[in-house]
Amino acid sequence: MTPLPLVAVAGNPNAGKSALFNALTGARQKVGNYPGVTVERKSGRLVLADGRPVEMVDLPGSYSLEPGSPDEAVTRDVLLGRQKGERAPDALVIVVDASNLDNHLRFALQLIELGLPTIVALNMVDLAKRDGLELDAKVLEAELGVPVIETVAVRRRGIAELQAALDDMLSSPRCGVHEHAPSDLVRLQRRARDIAKAAVLRESPVRLWTHRLDSVLLHPVVGPLILAAVLFVMFQAVFAWSEVPVSWIESFVAWVGQGVTDLLPDGLLRSLLVDGVLGGVGAVIVFLPQILILFLFILLLEASGYMVRAAFLMDKLMHGAGLSGRAFIPLLSSFACAVPGIMATRTIDNPKDRLTTILVAPLMTCSARLPVYTLIIAAFIPDRSVGYGIGLQGLVMFGLYIAGVSGALLASLALRRTITRGGGGAFMMELPKYQMPLLKDVVIGLYQRAVIFLKRAGTIILGTTVLLWALASFPQAKPGQSQVEASIAGHIGDGIYQVVKPIGFNRDISLALLPAMAAREVAVSAIGTVYSIDSGDDASANVALEDKLRGRWSLATALAFLAWFVFAPQCISTIAVTRRETNGWKWPLFMVSYLFVLAYVAAGATYWTAVALGL
Numbered sequence: 051m052t053p054l055p056l057v058a059v060a061g062n063p064n065a066g067k068s069a070l071f072n073a074l075t076g077a078r079q080k081v082g083n084y085p086g087v088t089v090e091r092k093s094g095r096l097v098l099a100d101g102r103p104v105e106m107v108d109l110p111g112s113y114s115l116e117p118g119s120p121d122e123a124v125t126r127d128v129l130l131g132r133q134k135g136e137r138a139p140d141a142l143v144i145v146v147d148a149s150n151l152d153n154h155l156r157f158a159l160q161l162i163e164l165g166l167p168t169i170v171a172l173n174m175v176d177l178a179k180r181d182g183l184e185l186d187a188k189v190l191e192a193e194l195g196v197p198v199i200e201t202v203a204v205r206r207r208g209i210a211e212l213q214a215a216l217d218d219m220l221s222s223p224r225c226g227v228h229e230h231a232p233s234d235l236v237r238l239q240r241r242a243r244d245i246a247k248a249a250v251l252r253e254s255p256v257r258l259w260t261h262r263l264d265s266v267l268l269h270p271v272v273g274p275l276i277l278a279a280v281l282f283v284m285f286q287a288v289f290a291w292s293e294v295p296v297s298w299i300e301s302f303v304a305w306v307g308q309g310v311t312d313l314l315p316d317g318l319l320r321s322l323l324v325d326g327v328l329g330g331v332g333a334v335i336v337f338l339p340q341i342l343i344l345f346l347f348i349l350l351l352e353a354s355g356y357m358v359r360a361a362f363l364m365d366k367l368m369h370g371a372g373l374s375g376r377a378f379i380p381l382l383s384s385f386a387c388a389v390p391g392i393m394a395t396r397t398i399d400n401p402k403d404r405l406t407t408i409l410v411a412p413l414m415t416c417s418a419r420l421p422v423y424t425l426i427i428a429a430f431i432p433d434r435s436v437g438y439g440i441g442l443q444g445l446v447m448f449g450l451y452i453a454g455v456s457g458a459l460l461a462s463l464a465l466r467r468t469i470t471r472g473g474g475g476a477f478m479m480e481l482p483k484y485q486m487p488l489l490k491d492v493v494i495g496l497y498q499r500a501v502i503f504l505k506r507a508g509t510i511i512l513g514t515t516v517l518l519w520a521l522a523s524f525p526q527a528k529p530g531q532s533q534v535e536a537s538i539a540g541h542i543g544d545g546i547y548q549v550v551k552p553i554g555f556n557r558d559i560s561l562a563l564l565p566a567m568a569a570r571e572v573a574v575s576a577i578g579t580v581y582s583i584d585s586g587d588d589a590s591a592n593v594a595l596e597d598k599l600r601g602r603w604s605l606a607t608a609l610a611f612l613a614w615f616v617f618a619p620q621c622i623s624t625i626a627v628t629r630r631e632t633n634g635w636k637w638p639l640f641m642v643s644y645l646f647v648l649a650y651v652a653a654g655a656t657y658w659t660a661v662a663l664g665l
């Protein structure tokens with residue numbers, strides 16, 4: 051018995067393929083698996099007007115014939131007649147979303163090039179109409195060279211017409227897949243855009259504006275400049291807007307400290323509360339306003355629809371650095387924290403792409419490093435303008451973020467040439483509509499951030515700070531001796547000091563490096579605690595931490611410390627999540643080592659350059 055003619059339903063994810071497939075085949079469906087992969091094979095039966103049965107398969111949604119996931123690989127293999135357990139299709143139904151035409155036509159054009167008998171279902175015309183977009187199917191037909199049928203799959207509108215077109219097409223069989231040569235995606239995208247534009251009958255102002263905005267924001271030259279400007283403003287704001295709320299929190303912490311000092315007699319308990327808890331945790335919670343400002347920007351950019359466009363702009367750069375475009379979202383999340391960032395790499399299908407992304411994710415400056423940067427910048431970089439209303443402090447902060455990103459790109463280039471050579475697929479995504487962010491969503495997002503931050507301050511940061519306080523307070527110093535020097539922590543710090551002395555670090559920094567592995571902010575709380583213990587009861591006890599630093603560190607040391615933290619070996623959570631995601635200790639150990647070397651070299655180079663310049 052000759053097998054039934056096979057019709058494949060293909061298109062972008064969410065085009066409505068399954069809805070259309072259901073409308074055409076009704077209840078006559080079978081679900082199985084393609085052999086050897088965990089991808090579902092959904093097929094159904096359709097009876098043509100002349101009574102001939104036809105088999106129809108509903109393929110996984112795909113952005114192109116260059117697969118980025120196992121699902122997309124099956125789609126490609128079926129379409130090219132290479133899939134095990136499947137015969138080559140005799141005809142194609144391409145489903146496109148009318149309200150998202152330029153994105154969907156790109157894949158449609160690629161599919162039409164295969165040369166199979168093809169019908170395009172222009173689906174979701176109801177949604178397009180609701181959005182104020184009407185399209186001319188005749189123009190599309192002329193441009194694409196295949197029949198185009200308007201459908202609303204979920205309402206069965208256009209299904210009869212589609213079935214009639216299938217009748218026509220399958221009664222005069224012609225066949226043959228052209229061998230698929232990798233397409234020039236940029237050319238396809240441009241052509242898709244032109245066709246989509248030509249097919250517009252009527253378009254609402256909102257859609258028109260989206261297109262106009264995109265032609266500026268996604269412009270190959272102007273777009274990246276605007277993105278850089280947006281990020282620049284963001285880092286300026288982190289400083290400029292936080293000044294007042296930071297000073298409130300500072301005064302509050304100082305007020306509580308004074309209260310405890312007045313209330314309790316001199317002794318261990320008072321030292322624990324004032325030096326340990328307030329000196330450490332207090333030093334960290336003053337950064338709450340800055341973290342919230344950073345997240346305010348991230349939330350607004352996400353909610354407005356700009357973030358995905360930023361990813362789109364970065365795609366080329368990412369490819370240049372040997373990373374998959376899919377790596378952008380994980381790397382962007384790593385600006386908040388590397389842990390969710392590394393977990394988000396699961397969306398990257400290619401194992402080498404994924405490993406590379408995991409290994410460079412800690413180079414994205416996570417928000418936990420913000421307190422360290424802010425403290426050092428506030429202490430050592432003068433708060434003055436460099437002209438045009440641009441603050442020097444914000445500029446330095448921006449530079450530190452850029453240094454992290456450049457480090458990540460360079461590291462990825464180096465890794466792709468050596469350890470993670472090979473692989474790499476194209477990445478496609480859809481651009482959402484621009485939207486006015488909802489105040490409620492932003493407020494909730496910020497609230498959640500604040501809770502997470504304060505929880506960290508109350509648990510891991512408090513815990514390590516108290517531990518450090520204990521290590522720095524015992525054994526008690528003899529009269530005339532520095533307490534910190536006499537303590538256990540002092541001795542551990544001495545050991546580390548021998549290693550980091552050549553790169554300009556002092557003993558206080560050495561003390562902070564180890565606890566900073568628990569969480570990066572602890573570097574700040576640790577220094578806060580150490581200085582608080584060491585200054586004892588004298589007048590300097592209530593001096594702000596940045597003023598204490600200014601008296602004790604040279605500018606060269608401060609800059610070296612900043613450079614260290616751009617690359618600094620990650621916190622324990624990052625190492626743990628890397629172990630989990632890579633199934634072993636090999637990669638986390640590799641990551642810690644290469645980042646340690648980078649941090650060491652960067653800090654050393656910074657220190658010696660600064661010294662040579664006489665800073």
Ligand SMILES: Nc1nc2c(ncn2[C@@H]2O[C@H](COP(=O)(O)OP(=O)(O)OP(=O)(O)O)[C@@H](O)[C@H]2O)c(=O)[nH]1
Pocket residue numbers: 061062063064065066067068069070110111112173174175176177201202203204205
């Ligand atoms: N309003 C409207 N909704 C539709 C139409 N076609 C499909 N949908 C809805 O769009 C969503 C996606 O449809 P699916 O049929 O699952 O899309 P798909 O192409 O099979 O998606 P993947 O299998 O994930 O690639 C579902 O919620 C459908 O109910 C349509 O013509 N109009």
Ligand SMILES: [Mg+2]
Pocket residue numbers: 067068069108111
């Ligand atoms: Mg589906």
